[in-house]
Amino acid sequence: MTSHLNTISFLVSQKGKPVLVKDNFIYKLNKTTNSTKYYRCAEQSCTVTLHTDLNDVLVKVKGDHSHPPEPDEIEIRKFKHNLKQRAIQETVPIPKIYDEESSRFCLTSLSIAILPAQREIAGSLNKSRRLQTPVIPDSQTFDIPEVYSKTLKNEPFLCIDKFIRRKTRVLVFVSREQLTLLFESSIIFMDGTFSASPSIFDQVYSLHGIKYQQCFACAFGLLPDRKKPTYKFLFQELKNLAAEMNLCFNPVTIMSDFETGLAEAIHSELMALSLLPLHLVIQSSDDLFELILQAPSNKFDLLKPLFNYFDNYWIKHVDLKKWNVFGLEIRTNNNAEGFHNRLNSRLSKSHPNIWTFIKCIQGEQNRFNHLMIQMKGGLSSRQKTARTLAIQQRLNTLYLRHEKGDISDSELFEGLSYVVAKNMVSKKK
Incomplete structure (x- = not known):
């Protein structure tokens, strides 16, 4: 089993070159031969060297460091590296990336004190992002990189x-x-x-x-x-x-x-038409319009444009099968x-x-x-809410009553309109 004392890791320098980390000391690659990589302590006055094979397995460390380890410097380098990688790879705004990484890293007080502020590092991060981004086109005629x-x-x-x-x-x-x-x-x-x-x-x-x-x-x-x-x-x-x-x-x-922008709201009875068995839609629509004709003139004048729109577009222009959702549990x-x-x-x-x-x-x-x-792998779909299950149960009950002959076509339509109205009120709360 490999001892934790032989554990090494790698970071990337500001110039994009790999640096080696061991025991909270940072090493720079000095040279590479056919069998060995030679590293030297990043502190210029320190003479400690480190050797690995070509597979980055530690071979030996020579000498003693003339300075203390640098855990805070290493954490800051990791923080900066993560910032840069996310800035390049993601579309999240730079300030949000900075805040998220600040929360994720458990930095010491000393690390926080010497850490560049978001406004100080934003320029270089934006530059890194721009260098990875092709020219932004101003028309639909452009090439898409692979x-x-x-x-x-x-x-x-x-x-x-x-x-x-x-x-x-x-x-x-x-x-x-x-x-x-x-x-x-x-x-x-x-x-x-x-x-x-x-x-x-x-x-x-x-x-x-x-x-x-x-x-x-x-x-x-x-x-x-x-x-x-x-x-x-x-x-x-x-x-x-x-x-x-x-x-x-x-x-x-x-x-x-299918929203066309012509009507901002549709009365619950009109919405309930989509829940009816297909063969009842036309007759129920006609019956509903007959009721509106009996309304006082001021209410009729308000509702007539809505019914004209619904009849001309949804009844005559759009195939009923395209908006009828009778029998479907997924209705929207x-x-x-x-x-x-x-x-x-x-x-x-x-x-x-x-x-x-x-x-x-x-x-x-x-x-x-x-x-x-x-x-x-067996993950179940998201469970339906209690409100959704309750609405489905009400619909199933109405359909069953109609199928048994306990309620008429008009009573089914009326009951469905109550369910729609109740659902609309619940959503507004």
């Missing part, structure tokens, strides 16, 4: 990179394992976010799949606009990739945010929207540059790998 087209494990990540029109580009980042999960998922979630998008693109569009009752972020797209041809192009490209993998991209259910797109909240939080700023954005989603892809391994 390191930004791979995952953190150096696997292919940029799977779609095409110009759909002149100077109009679509980028989609997804690993092969993420593609497989997406194509095999019968339910997928889709959502767009705009603040996380680099300014040269219009939006970040993400697609999520379900496995082990867990929602996984699978594909990260940068889209140039919100036009129908762009979405059609995206899905056709994904179908082409599925065919190349001998898979099929044809989900049974797609959860997406909150998983995708929650991911975008996480993404915005990790980016720490609106409209980051393209390289910062790619680094962030490389981290998200790595998180996907870790979560998938944990789920395969």
